[in-house]
Amino acid sequence: MTKQVNILSWRALRDRLPNRWNLTRKGIDIPSLLCPVCSSFPETNFHLFWDCNVASAIWKFVFRWVDIHPPNILDLTDLFNWLDESTSINSFCKTILDSIFGTVIWVIWSFRNEVIFGKRYPRSSELVDKVIHYSFLWYSNRNRKASKCWNNWMQNPLLDFAL
Incomplete structure (x- = not known):
């Protein structure tokens, strides 16, 4: 999973994901530009990963979880x-x-793809749990010498370190 997350993040940061906005810019005809998650705004990377109501709720949780004030980003x-x-x-x-x-x-992109291609509509209520679980696994695999306790991670992964 580590390589997949790295590649997905790299592609997202370079606006190279096949979201609806990017597909239409390449001349691919799609039925709607609207975000498949919220159906309210065009599906751009910024909207999907930051501004969409599902993404926004995840980011609010993450910044509360790690006890950091969220930045203003464009x-x-x-x-x-x-x-x-x-x-x-x-x-x-x-x-x-x-x-x-x-x-x-990774979690938002996977959720989006499940909404579009899945056999059932996924539960957005499970996304925060996935972020906690997968981030622990990803961090642990990337930093094998680091010893993080699962219980501490669930509370706040930054607690063992002074900011």
């Missing part, structure tokens, strides 16, 4: 630039947050 690149440039967050916490942010992108 696109996904701004989010990762904010993380890289933040002087108030140490490198251990940045690594954890990078894992969580990548996992959020």
Whole structure:
């Protein structure tokens, strides 16, 4: 999963995912530009991964979970630039947050694809649990020498480190 999350994040940050907006820019005829998750706005990367009501709820949870005030961003690149440039967050916490942010992108993209291609409509209520679970697995696999306790991770993954 680690490579898949890295590649998906890389493609999302470069606006290279086959969302509805990008497909129409390539001349592919699709029935609707609207986001398949909320059906309210065109499906751009920014909308799908940050502004959509499902994505927005996940990000609100994530920033409450790690006890950090969310940044004001204009696109996904701004989010990762904010993380890289933040002087108030140490490198251990940045690594954890990078894992969580990548996992959020993965979970939202997977949810979106399940909405479009799945046999049943997925439950958005399960997304936060997936973010917690998959981010723990992803961080643990990327940082094998780091010892993170599952119970601490569920409470706040940054608690063991001073910001």
